[in-house]
Amino acid sequence: MTTALPPEAAAAAERTRRExxxxxxxxxxxxxxxxxxxxxxxxxxxTDLFAIKPSGLSYDELTPASMVVCDLDGTPVDGEHAPxxxxxxxxxxxxxxxxxxxVVHTHSTYAxxxxxxxxxxxxxxxxxxxxxxxxxxxxxxxxxxxxDIGRGIVATLRGHRSPAVLMRSHGVFTVGKDAKxxxxxxxxxxxxxxxxxxxxxxxxxxxxxxxxxxALYDRYQNAYGQRRQHP
Numbered sequence: 001m002t003t004a005l006p007p008e009a010a011a012a013a014e015r016t017r018r019e020x021x022x023x024x025x026x027x028x029x030x031x032x033x034x035x036x037x038x039x040x041x042x043x044x045x046x047t048d049l050f051a052i053k054p055s056g057l058s059y060d061e062l063t064p065a066s067m068v069v070c071d072l073d074g075t076p077v078d079g080e081h082a083p084x085x086x087x088x089x090x091x092x093x094x095x096x097x098x099x100x101x102x103v104v105h106t107h108s109t110y111a112x113x114x115x116x117x118x119x120x121x122x123x124x125x126x127x128x129x130x131x132x133x134x135x136x137x138x139x140x141x142x143x144x145x146x147x148d149i150g151r152g153i154v155a156t157l158r159g160h161r162s163p164a165v166l167m168r169s170h171g172v173f174t175v176g177k178d179a180k181x182x183x184x185x186x187x188x189x190x191x192x193x194x195x196x197x198x199x200x201x202x203x204x205x206x207x208x209x210x211x212x213x214x215a216l217y218d219r220y221q222n223a224y225g226q227r228r229q230h231p
Contacts, residue, residue: 005069005078009047013078016044016051017067023179028059030187032106032172039084042102042179043094048072050094054081074147085144092150093175097158102179107171108190110197111136115166121193122207128192129213130220133161136189141168149173161217164189 005013020042027033027040036059041052051067068079074091076083084090090103106112114121114136121136123129128136139156142148153173156165163185164174172189176182199205208216 009044009049010078012046013044013049013051013069014064016042017064017069019179020051020053020067021062021064023183024053024059024062026183026187027104027106030108030190032108032186032190033059034107038104038106039086039090040102040104040179040183041084041087041090042182043100044069049077050090052087052090053084054079055084057081086149088145088147089150089153089173092147093153096150096154097175099177100175101177102175102182104174104176104179104182104186105171106186106190108186108193110193111164111166111172111190112170113197114138114193115171116169118168120166121189121196122205123213124196124199124205124207125192126208126216127188128196129208129216130224131185131188132164132192133213133217133221135207136162136164136166136192139165139167139173141170144170 020040023040027038036056039053041050043050049069049071051069054066054068066081068076068081068083070076070083072091072095074088086105093100093103118138120138123135137156139152142152153165163176174182174185176185
């Protein structure tokens with residue numbers, strides 16, 4: 001399935017392959033996946049291509065060269081392996097949401113348990129307001145293999161602050177401006193899913209008032225952390 005990419009596209013694809021390969025290591029590190037499940041993809045800058053994990057390879061087998069480069073229809077254009085079974089879903093997200101630079105999929109335990117119940121995670125703690133700015137919503141059930149999952153992701157997240165969606169009876173999909181942001185959203189999704197689940201064992205959990213959610217989200221997104229100082 002290897003084709004000759006133009007030199008600039010080939011160089012950009014190689015950089016994206018390395019980044020996507022490196023970030024896959026974060027999924028088992030944070031206990032978000034088991035065996036060969038889960039995947040990370042990212043757009044190749046300056047092209048209509050993206051790089052994604054190959055299907056069925058274990059995480060310790062992954063190398064930059066094993067990442068598969070696909071066009072935005074999900075057709076492989078460069079690589080020696082078959083791409084992830086979720087490739088059509090990722091491709092649909094990229095076509096429908098040009099602002100999305102990366103997509104991550106996990107079956108992390110607590111978040112997937114919420115998905116199995118078909119229940120959104122209420123925005124009940126400040127860390128969740130910071131990162132998600134809202135509840136983490138539930139998307140529709142869809143079978144793996146086609147673009148139905150991608151359609152559900154887009155329908156649920158378009159116009160929503162949350163970069164994460166719980167696809168019913170399946171697992172977590174997150175989006176971000178780049179691969180690191182999408183992986184971070186997946187890590188944070190599992191963290192808040194676990195915390196809110198534990199909190200509910202002691203009784204009802206009340207969502208934060210919307211005005212507090214708005215203030216926390218604005219501060220975290222626009223003021224938190226190190227900001228470039230203008231001369």
